[in-house]
Amino acid sequence: MTSPIYRRIYAVVQRIPAGKVATYGQIARLADLGGHARQVGYAMHALPANSHVPWHRVVNAKGEISIRSEPLAAEVQKQLLEAEGIIFEKHSKINLHRYRWQTGSVKIR
DNA sequence: GCAGTGACTAGTA
DNA sequence: ATACTAGCCACTG
Numbered sequence: 389m390t391s392p393i394y395r396r397i398y399a400v401v402q403r404i405p406a407g408k409v410a411t412y413g414q415i416a417r418l419a420d421l422g423g424h425a426r427q428v429g430y431a432m433h434a435l436p437a438n439s440h441v442p443w444h445r446v447v448n449a450k451g452e453i454s455i456r457s458e459p460l461a462a463e464v465q466k467q468l469l470e471a472e473g474i475i476f477e478k479h480s481k482i483n484l485h486r487y488r489w490q491t492g493s494v495k496i497r
Numbered sequence: 498g499c500a501g502t503g504a505c506t507a508g509t510a
Numbered sequence: 511a512t513a514c515t516a517g518c519c520a521c522t523g
Contacts, residue, residue, distance in 0.1 A: 393520075412506080426506085449507085454505075
């Protein structure tokens with residue numbers, strides 16, 4: 389069920405402040421996964437719907453929503469982000485320079 | 498235990 | 511600028 393890796397990923401995602409986003413690779417680095425971003429996406433997919441983890445604040449390195457298997461969830465994610473003040477550009481992209489969570493060199497474990 | 502899968506990323510063309 | 515490829519490795523059947 390919830391492996392240690394998953395819980396570490398969720399712990400990092402929960403640190404993302406409202407109105408900010410983080411990339412999969414960023415989460416992987418902060419969670420000491422060695423930059424294995426795919427596992428972050430996998431963990432998000434396994435996340436139960438009733439979780440309080442702000443999964444919608446996680447986007448890919450291009451600033452786009454990456455959900456392939458659940459296109460409906462992508463719409464939900466977009467609306468949740470817009471509700472937090474994040475403005476989407478063309479092709480449902482967001483400006484990472486403006487909205488990316490600035491974690492600096494602080495690692496979260 | 499092995500093979501297939503994937504909410505990714507960085508590189509190359 | 512976009513499109514394709516290889517590498518990555520936990521999870522699933």
